[in-house]
Structures are given as structure tokens and as C-alpha cells.
Amino acid sequence: MAEHTIQLDEILAIANVEGLHGVLEAALGQDEAIAINAGTVKRVDTSTLQALLAFRRAALKQGLACRWSAVSEPLAKAAILLGVEAELAVSES
Secondary structure (H helix, E strand, O other), X not given: OOEEEEEOOOEEOHHHHHHHHHHHHHHHOOOOEEEEXXXXXXXXXXXXXXXXXXXXXXXXXXXXXXXXXXXXXXXXXXXXXXXXXXXXXXXXX
């Protein structure tokens, strides 16, 4: 199966979460395994983590493999702070 890669921006904030949501929704429609590259993320807010969590749940529900190809320290720390690191599987990258 092919893999669809999503490259996350350096700054993930509520101001751009709507655009990210569109990218994530499009990836779900590809019917391909998904790799998320968050290696360059410098700042992430709660709204973005919520969107990523909802996306991961939807992908897994559809039977799509969803993995991190890279996770930056700021994203990993934010996920830990909010207690969603296990469900987001950020430690598996």
C-alpha cells in the first residue's frame, strides 16, 4: 500500500488549524497509509493537538495505518503535558 505524507508547519496554532483540518481530511480520503512529519514543529497549541488526535482516531477507525515519520521535541512535550502522548503515539516515532 502506498503512503501519504503530511508535512506539518513550524507553527501550529488556532489561526491555521482550519487549513490543517482540510489537509488531514484530504489524507483520509486517499485510502493510503499516512505518515506525519512533525520534525520541524516549533510551537503547537491545544487546538492543533485536538485536531491531530481526532485525525488519528478517524484514520485508525478507517483501518488506515497512521505513523509519525518525525516528531519535534516541542510537539512531544505538548502532547505529554496534555496527557495525549500515548493516544497520539508520539513516542513511537
